Amino acid sequence: xxxxxxxxxxxxxxxxxxxxxxxxxxxxxxxxxxxxxxxxxxxxxxxxxxxxxxxxxxxxxxxxxxxxxxxxxxxxxxxxxxxxxxxxxxxxxxxxxxxxxxxxxxxxxxxxxxxxxxxxxxxxxxxxxxxxxxxxxxxxxxxxxxxxxxxxxxxxxxxxxxxxxxxxxxxxxxxxxxxxxxxxxxxxxxxxxxxxxxxxxxxxxxxxxxxxxxxxxxxxxxxxxxxxxxxxxxxxxxxxxxxxxxxxxxxxxxxxxxxxxxxxxxxxxxxxxx
DNA sequence: ATCGTAACCTGTCTGC
DNA sequence: TGCAGACAGGTTACGA
Numbered sequence: 001x002x003x004x005x006x007x008x009x010x011x012x013x014x015x016x017x018x019x020x021x022x023x024x025x026x027x028x029x030x031x032x033x034x035x036x037x038x039x040x041x042x043x044x045x046x047x048x049x050x051x052x053x054x055x056x057x058x059x060x061x062x063x064x065x066x067x068x069x070x071x072x073x074x075x076x077x078x079x080x081x082x083x084x085x086x087x088x089x090x091x092x093x094x095x096x097x098x099x100x101x102x103x104x105x106x107x108x109x110x111x112x113x114x115x116x117x118x119x120x121x122x123x124x125x126x127x128x129x130x131x132x133x134x135x136x137x138x139x140x141x142x143x144x145x146x147x148x149x150x151x152x153x154x155x156x157x158x159x160x161x162x163x164x165x166x167x168x169x170x171x172x173x174x175x176x177x178x179x180x181x182x183x184x185x186x187x188x189x190x191x192x193x194x195x196x197x198x199x200x201x202x203x204x205x206x207x208x209x210x211x212x213x214x215x216x217x218x219x220x221x222x223x224x225x226x227x228x229x230x231x232x233x234x235x236x237x238x239x240x241x242x243x244x245x246x247x248x249x250x251x252x253x254x255x256x257x258x259x260x261x262x263x264x265x266x267x268x269x270x271x272x273x274x
Numbered sequence: 275a276t277c278g279t280a281a282c283c284t285g286t287c288t289g290c
Numbered sequence: 291t292g293c294a295g296a297c298a299g300g301t302t303a304c305g306a
Contacts, residue, residue: 001299032282059300076300078284093284112283114300130301157276166301174299222299223286242299263278265297 001225002075003059004138004171005214005235010081011056013228014106017083018051018063022101030095033108035116042119045069046098058134058170062125070125072118073108078224079115082107111224135168138207143169145201152192152200159195159203160188161262172207175220175242178267180210182241187273188266189259213238241267 002010026043028034034042049069055062061081063071073081082091085104090097096108096117108117118128125131135151136143151168152159162168163177172180181188183206186199195203219225219233222243226232240250245258249269259266 003299006299074300076282077298110283111285112298114282114284116301155275161276164300176299220299225299264299 001077001173001175001223002079002219003173003176003214004056005176005211005217006219006225006227006233007056007059007061007075007171008215009219009233010075010228011054011061013231014081014083015054017104017228018100018106019053021051021104023047023049023051023065024099024101027097027099028095029097030113033095033110033113033115033117035118037119042117045119046071057131058137058166059173060131060134064122068122070120070122072120072125072128072131074116074130075110076112076114076116078112079108079110080224080226081228082109082226082230083228084230130166133167134170135166136170138169138171139211143204143208145197145204148204148207149197149200152195155192157192158189158261159186159192160264160266162192163207164262164264169207171211174264174266175222175239176210176214178242179240180206182268182273183210185272185274188261188268241269243267 023046026046028039028043031039050066052064052066061073083106091109093111094107094109098106120128155162160177160181163172184203186203214220214235217233217235217238218227220235221232222236241256244256245267246255249256249272251272254269254271256267257270
């Protein structure tokens with residue numbers, strides 16, 4: 001679930017809690033969530049390191065560590081990364097606990113266990129499977145209409161599927177893809193290359209507005225998402241189309257529709273989105 | 275390059 | 291009430 005705005009919110013809420021903190025020890029309760037290296041090496045290499053800062057790349061969270069190491073986290077659907085003061089009991093589905101010097105801990109909780117943690121040397125982070133081929137950041141000032149046009153050029157796949165392809169643009173998931181296409185008034189099924197200049201410019205603006213609104217609202221909490229302090233976001237109260245099949249379009253009143261596109265539920269207004 | 279599908283998991287909701 | 295089946299915000303691998 002966590003898309004760009006959620007991961008960005010987690011980064012912002014965790015940063016003041018984790019910066020300059022020392023990892024005392026690491027307990028792995030479910031080895032399957034550690035992608036690399038093997039869980040024993042993972043714990044051993046982390047112990048004693050200082051957290052120097054956090055970054056986000058697409059839906060990946062990067063925890064920078066002393067000694068030129070980096071903890072890379074992808075939360076996939078139901079993963080949570082929560083800072084906990086003191087010795088609160090472990091929530092169900094807690095798979096990894098990073099105990100910090102002085103008592104608090106960072107906990108990785110994931111019902112479906114799709115999330116993955118990597119420990120890598122800083123230099124090798126860019127070569128990790130998902131990160132290696134990651135597309136540009138949509139909130140980067142360099143991501144202008146021209147950059148988007150270059151990505152869409154020649155692609156016959158539906159525009160929504162292009163937005164969801166992490167190799168083409170980083171960080172967009174199913175919720176925000178539907179919302180930005182509604183904001184831009186573009187039918188999600190349109191071939192990407194069929195958008196004219198004006199539509200590309202509109203879409204680029206909608207992408208940035210929708211993502212920035214998601215961040216301003218501290219993420220969308222439909223089911224599992226909470227930020228680094230365990231708090232829900234409020235962007236679910238501002239969704240225009242996602243999960244609102246059959247309800248009136250907020251712009252024209254026409255009932256919103258749902259179709260399946262590339263295996264994903266897709267919500268849109270059949271009148272406003274052309 | 276692009277497509278659909280299955281796989282990875284558990285929880286929740288719907289309909290019978 | 292019980293149970294089967296569908297569905298869920300993500301990614302990867304596979305065959306066509």
